[in-house]
Amino acid sequence: MARNQCLSRLTILLVVICLIISVVGCKSLTQKTEPAEIVYGLTLIPSGIDPHIHASSELGIPLRSVYDTLVYQDLETREFVPGLAESWDVSPDGLTYTFKLRQDVTFHDGTAFNAEAVRVNLERILDPAANSLKAAQLLGPVQEVRVDSEYSMTIVLSKPFVPLLDGLSQPYIGMASPAALSEYDVEIYQFHQVGTGPYRFVEYIVNDRLVLERNVDYNWGPSVVVNPGVPKVDRIVFRFFTDPASRALALQSGDAQIMGELLPTDARYLSDEEAVQLVSVGIPGQPLQFLFNTAQMPTSSLEVRQALLLATDRQAIVQSVFQGYSPVAYGPLSSTTLYYTPSVEGYYAYNPVQADALFNSTGWIDSDDDGWRDDLGAPLEIVLVVPPWGLAPEVAQLLESQWESVLKVQVQIKQVASFPMLSDEANKGEYNAISLNFAGLDPTVLNSFFLSDGMRNWSRYTDPELDDWLLAAQAEMDPGLRAGLYRLIQERIMEQALVLPVREYVNLNGVQPEVHGLHFDIQGWYPYLVDLELSP
């Protein structure tokens, strides 16, 4: 071998590696930011983002603006207003919904929107093989989807299902291009989504970014938005900030212009700085709550559940963990949800003395004077199963200290790392309380939690009367009667102390001062991106 050949070969290797790095690096350098671009921070990695199939709330944040829906719901009046459907009729028996569609709408791929397109979309959702995790449930008991003419169609239900219009107004039932649906297999359609909305779907890199560009042909926006035409902002790039602590940092450094779900402590600090606007949005549906297990000792006792509620200083939790940004929750529904009943606010105001007395009445007392209530000689224990999101762990710690000091029960916190682990714990049933809450404007969000055979009946509570009310309320056409049923339902849930409501869910969005017009639809999570503007 020639002199120093070994070294010179190593040098060649290094040079080659250098070249590769610079090529890879330059490729990303060419993606220069354009003037009218907004980076919008999302918070969790959604499972999949096919709205017809997947269930993540996060997917609707970008996709609300990729798809139009047949109807929209006005935030102020709570009335349904025309979207892709110009008008509709509901038969008196609540079984037949007839829609007249707009005739001037085209998909991003240039194909025309018509009644056949609606049929293709709804049948795609309802196909059992598609295993739709949310959209199919929002549609309810659909029996038939009928095309009546080029621009009119009918949905026939097998039994009345009042939340149908609510479902049709959600991004999960956005209208996709039938041409695109047949061009792409179901596994890859989520990377090539085609709708009629104000923004076109450009690119989705899992775990990294989702890119939208404005639809320059758009002029059919609904009355719920300010700008029914072409969006002002050219391009919106969604990025994922799964670590809550990184969100405020990204906003401050200008890495993002809009950021969802700021930590309340960061929101407090940023709003004091006045460099960032705070847009806080109440999310209708269930509050942050703990479901008491009625099949597990000692929460199988009504008095124990009530004592735990009375011993919880929710105001203190909201002040310290949520910095006062969230209203205290009193019932199984947030006050922004349809048919919320304020009567629940009278239940279980913080009362340590009453809580202690109530617990004493159950016979679990501190018999050996060790400072803890006893059960068969051992300290009585309350097991809390806690997911990692929504500041539930912080809340659980405060519950632990409040319950231990007021009620003298030991609290064991079992924190899990993911949803499969949470539902696994739920299936095992060895807990006294577990935290889970779903969002949704229509109170049917209660069904899977409080029907005896509901999939999320993690309270393990069976009550035929409550079942009847829940099913009747879902089919009741008369709003007054429906409100009455939901009042009974919410009061029963609280009388039975099935849940510990903690705080109403509030999405704290941070927005850079140059961004204007951020507002959300009535479901709370989904922004109308078409109204965003950037000041120069």
Place this chain on the structure above:
Amino acid sequence: MARFILRRLLGIFLSIFLAITLSFLSLHLVQGDSAEAALFQSVASDDVLERRRETLGLDLPILIQYGRYLHQLSGGDLGVSWFGGQPVALLIGQQVGPTLSLVLSSMFVAVVLGLGWGILSATKSSSWIGHTSRVLIGASLALPVIFTGVVLVWVFSVMLGWLPATGQGGLKHLVLPALVVGLSIGGGIARAVDAGIREVLGEPFMRTALAKGLSRSRALYRHGLRVGLLPVVDVIALETGYLVGGTVITESLFARQGIGRVLVTAVLNKDVPVVLGVVVLSVVSYSVLNLLADIAHTWLDPRIHITA
């Protein structure tokens, strides 16, 4: 040579098979039901869950699931993510570029740093420079990436504002993560270089070289390095292979996309096809790099002959 490569390729297949088998079995010990993972925020009912289990094949005995996976893989199909419904090949393919750029730039930093540092401490072995430098090598090996990462971010992003702390989008986003990983691996390389050279310095052929009148540094560069650096090639190959799936902490710290983060999401959600896909990729790159290292040995040192 051809027979050698063939044998090694067989070895690679065996490693892939073993790695898949182990991962497949151990994934079943992770808590939770794979079919439930995508049901967060879903209002579906039990029959949807049942149908999902059937579609994913989760209702079958584990050995049959395993056999079906092997069969599918033998056709070159990595399957579809259970969590997100995306094809695994596409999901991983999207991450290869960013991961590769982090791995290569880190290894560049590590090799440059490790060679310089190692040669310095070996040649100044008995002076205070050598001692200090060996202490620093020990420190770089002992300090976790998360610590050096936070310190570097604090200095260069927060205090000085020279470099972005998070995200990707060009060379300047790559500097800090590459430095953090490079520093940690560079320590390992430096230690190998230091040890290799110090061993070589005592060899008879070096004494001969010095006796011929060559200066110490000349003898080292002409004769010593070639032999002393052989173990370093292995260290580089092993570390690079490890990095393909092992940059997860760095990716999280700097909010970079990459294979490591995909792996973590997949494990948490018990997304078996994605985890296995990453395992296949890691084993293949690890084995191929090892093979390349062996071939490089013969190239760097003609005394080594490969025999089948």
